[in-house]
Amino acid sequence: MTRHFTSLMETGADETAALVESARAFKRSPPKNRPLAGKSVAFCFMNPSLRTQVSCEVAAASLGAHPVTLFLGSGTWKIAVEEGVVMDGDCPEHAREAVPVLARLCDALALRAFPAGKDWKEDRKDAYLAAFRRHSTVPVISLESAMGHPCQGLADQMTLRERMDPRGKEFLLTWAPHIKPLPLAVPHSAAEAAALAGMNVTIARPPGFDLDPEVMEKLSSVCKARGARLRVSDKPQEAYRGAHAVYAKAWGSLSEYGRPLPADPAFRALWRVSADKMALTDGAVFMHCLPVRRNVEVDDAVLDGPSSVVVDQAENRLHTAKAVLYRLLTGKHYSQEASQCPMPSAR
């Protein structure tokens, strides 16, 4: 077990699988006692959230912990992270104080910090998340940073495992049209989740829309280690063939970082997920992290059809959040047996 939960690749295949098993046990039989009673967790948001805030709050509260939801920089002070800085700018607070203080007041810290969207070389350093990891004396959880969204990835892997034995199955991550060049955290984590589960991974994207090179390298080495295939394609039609899972997501180009996406209707139609394209697959489930722009990224017919598991993915955010919190705060994985023999209250 790593101390923090900020990257699926760092967490690794075995631990990821164990967390998913724990999450499935939470889903089958939630604990009757409050195993995290007396604990508190700070959920720090620098960006909007719906599923993440609700799933985290409910996960913590249902285990007996107190969730503190903070909107950093709006209800609170803006936080500097650079070392040695003369703080005469617009940040009245430094992570060197803010993080250790939060770590004294709470038993775990979770952070959502989107990239700024101007310079990928800077953004990919994930300065805020790195500062939280560096200065925290308690476990840190990423609720999405520039490089990944491990909580989403864990829920994605859980959803895949609920529908199939993922080993050797075909996972297609397909780029989707959008009105804005979105971050790459979700495509990174979705591909990682599938690779760590032993799937063959195909990434279909227009030229110029590759994932981060370091992420690709790690994907490649995980796939190789698990005897799976990693493939990149710019032909969506082809890429759908034989897929067991289609994961759609819009993201921006790293080579032309921050640039608006092509809005050409034919281009959009080529990449939008449709029932026609889904018909090319091997009965694939349709996945998306949500929120999704209907009829821009994917047609209503797919989202509202029987192959869509997007609401399951979102529900599984709750169960996987419980698994992560339980693991980081007790050192153990939750198992159905534990829940069947109710322990005396931890109070």
Added chain:
Amino acid sequence: MTRHFTSLMETGADETAALVESARAFKRSPPKNRPLAGKSVAFCFMNPSLRTQVSCEVAAASLGAHPVTLFLGSGTWKIAVEEGVVMDGDCPEHAREAVPVLARLCDALALRAFPAGKDWKEDRKDAYLAAFRRHSTVPVISLESAMGHPCQGLADQMTLRERMDPRGKEFLLTWAPHIKPLPLAVPHSAAEAAALAGMNVTIARPPGFDLDPEVMEKLSSVCKARGARLRVSDKPQEAYRGAHAVYAKAWGSLSEYGRPLPADPAFRALWRVSADKMALTDGAVFMHCLPVRRNVEVDDAVLDGPSSVVVDQAENRLHTAKAVLYRLLTGKHYSQEASQCPMPSAR
């Protein structure tokens, strides 16, 4: 029992009275156990709130449930509700996903969505509330929509029942001056609450300030069924005579929807609630949903005098919120007997 709690008229006279009895039992003897332990409720606000947020949070928490307070569109994503829309505008999320997801994460969903204030024909459809009802698999509670504010109405009826046997008594809903054309949710629900309690209802308002015709029709049929009288007046002085309860509220004109209110001092004085006017009543209690603009809607002398029950109304928001949550989440009404025989903790 209807599945949702979004309209007093839909809830009906018997169920409304039973909820008020439950609320009075909660007020007399709050449960010692945590009957809703392990449950969570999402309270979604698209508009500001004070009483509503606090009463809902405290009601849920004191029954053992976890309240998740969300400010939709600010801390979260903006939500589209139209079906079949191509989502290339400013809403990144659709109710078709957002609502089912919330319903997987929480055991009940509550929504405050004020009208936009431009087109009453559109506003009265309550698109957001309708979308929550349509797409939720768990009970939906209205925390105020264009057409009504049933939680407020329930607290109003409770306050009336604490002071009198309302059957056959005189209820005056009087329009009050204001600096802005406010929504009609509260006057709608206040009149409904009184009618459902069997009171004779008088609505005093300037010409052009009628309530919604469908609301008036339902009020008329409820009053008829209960042997009570429904009257509309544009003569405030007359309307006060014989009243047992005076409920003041400012609202905008539906026929000139969105237009500023008349600011003429004489007109304002004619409609402002004063001690003189209250002296014409049969010792009426003075009611208002709050917030109230002092010395614009009503004089200090009335608000600070002994007939004012406005703070009781607000306190009763807590007890009625408990009654609604308890009913929707357990299927039962709370009774004093239940509270006197403490059950073993649900944990």
Added chain:
Amino acid sequence: MTRHFTSLMETGADETAALVESARAFKRSPPKNRPLAGKSVAFCFMNPSLRTQVSCEVAAASLGAHPVTLFLGSGTWKIAVEEGVVMDGDCPEHAREAVPVLARLCDALALRAFPAGKDWKEDRKDAYLAAFRRHSTVPVISLESAMGHPCQGLADQMTLRERMDPRGKEFLLTWAPHIKPLPLAVPHSAAEAAALAGMNVTIARPPGFDLDPEVMEKLSSVCKARGARLRVSDKPQEAYRGAHAVYAKAWGSLSEYGRPLPADPAFRALWRVSADKMALTDGAVFMHCLPVRRNVEVDDAVLDGPSSVVVDQAENRLHTAKAVLYRLLTGKHYSQEASQCPMPSAR
């Protein structure tokens, strides 16, 4: 015991010391039961917060109470406080209703209301806090107002007592450079906390940066009563000599209220806390309420050095918040004995 906790001077030396003892007992051995179960506390913020929100929420929740965090004027209605006002301006709600209502819904009310920063004569009246005290039927806690920050002062005194027997020791409150003329709440409360603990108090500040005269008068009489010395200096170098605790804080001038602070580098260097200056002390601890502007108010070397207790101060916000809530809501102080003999759950 006073009914409210809004001023250290009003709370007095004995009660302040007892609260610190209670806080130390909470730190050593948190209660296993939930002594405030069923209670709720409204934490009302008119200004940003990090330590205060988190420490208050966690303190309340860990004692079993439900914390309701409100951002007054943003998520809620703007509140008027003047008596007799015709409310045709931008405040739709008056404290005469808002406060009694909150007091019906919650068991204690806490308020953060910074000064407006234009007229000290007005600001020092603390109109919002005064309105809360006047209209609340339940205990009121100040989370910082123009005149003081008693929760911070209590944590400061606790931190001092953890490091030394403060009686007769030398406490230096030193003005520090900043980019903005900050409020005086913290320097007021820090000096009060030290004086009430029996320390000799030195206040080093540039000419024109005196504390509020009434605060100085009370400090003087407390110091006299405790046989201690109160001194004001404009020579920072001298002032550091022999200090056992150095408390740095930036604040604005009351005589030139609202004016920007001098930005002259030499002036800033004269007043910035440095390792050189700390070397003049008698091994003093370094204190700051946070957030702190690094290398503007104080050098990295001091903040990151072994004498800094700033993170302890912040942690002690949690324990002192528990002590205050416990005292106000149960009438008792918490003691280690109480925690060693677990009482049956208050539920």
